Amino acid sequence: MNDTPFHLGHVHLKVRDLDRAVAFYGDVFDLELAETEGRFAFLSWGAHHHDVALQAVGADAPDSGRGVGLYHAAIEVDAEDALGDVYDELCERGVPATPVDHGISKALYFSDPAGNGLEAYVDTREDRNLAEWEGENRRFDPATL
Numbered sequence: 081m082n083d084t085p086f087h088l089g090h091v092h093l094k095v096r097d098l099d100r101a102v103a104f105y106g107d108v109f110d111l112e113l114a115e116t117e118g119r120f121a122f123l124s125w126g127a128h129h130h131d132v133a134l135q136a137v138g139a140d141a142p143d144s145g146r147g148v149g150l151y152h153a154a155i156e157v158d159a160e161d162a163l164g165d166v167y168d169e170l171c172e173r174g175v176p177a178t179p180v181d182h183g184i185s186k187a188l189y190f191s192d193p194a195g196n197g198l199e200a201y202v203d204t205r206e207d208r209n210l211a212e213w214e215g216e217n218r219r220f221d222p223a224t225l
Contacts, residue, residue, distance in 0.1 A: 091153055092150075092152050092199070093132065093134055094141070094148045095136060096137065096138060096139050096141055098121055098134055102134060117212075117215055120136075129205070152197030153197070154198070154199040158202070163225050166188060175191070180218070181217075181219070184213050
């Protein structure tokens with residue numbers, strides 16, 4: 081087995097009805113509600129803040145793509161310098177990435193060659209002494225990683 085700094089962090093799904101989705105994932109997969117913030121719910125099996133993120137997009141949302149469905153798969157790295165390495169690799173390949181500091185994490189959002197949404201991130205809750213996401217979404221310079 082390879083020793084790697086990467087592991088699947090979470091799956092982010094867009095849903096029409098947040099309460100219904102929370103109940104479904106809780107009942108079917110034994111996921112516990114870790115946190116809610118506005119139109120978001122974060123569910124976990126306990127090892128991470130969340131393994132599944134649910135985002136309410138409304139009852140009239142279209143199907144996959146801009147509406148319901150997979151928003152992105154997230155891959156967690158173990159340190160900020162590893163996130164910097166991901167950013168460097170994306171730059172070398174000409175892949176645009178959007179850097180977002182969520183307070184509890186620093187993330188790069190980008191697409192794979194087929195257009196699937198991906199997030200590479202590092203958890204910064206412990207470093208910043210934060211327990212929960214407070215709705216923070218601000219840009220940062222990934223070159224500082």
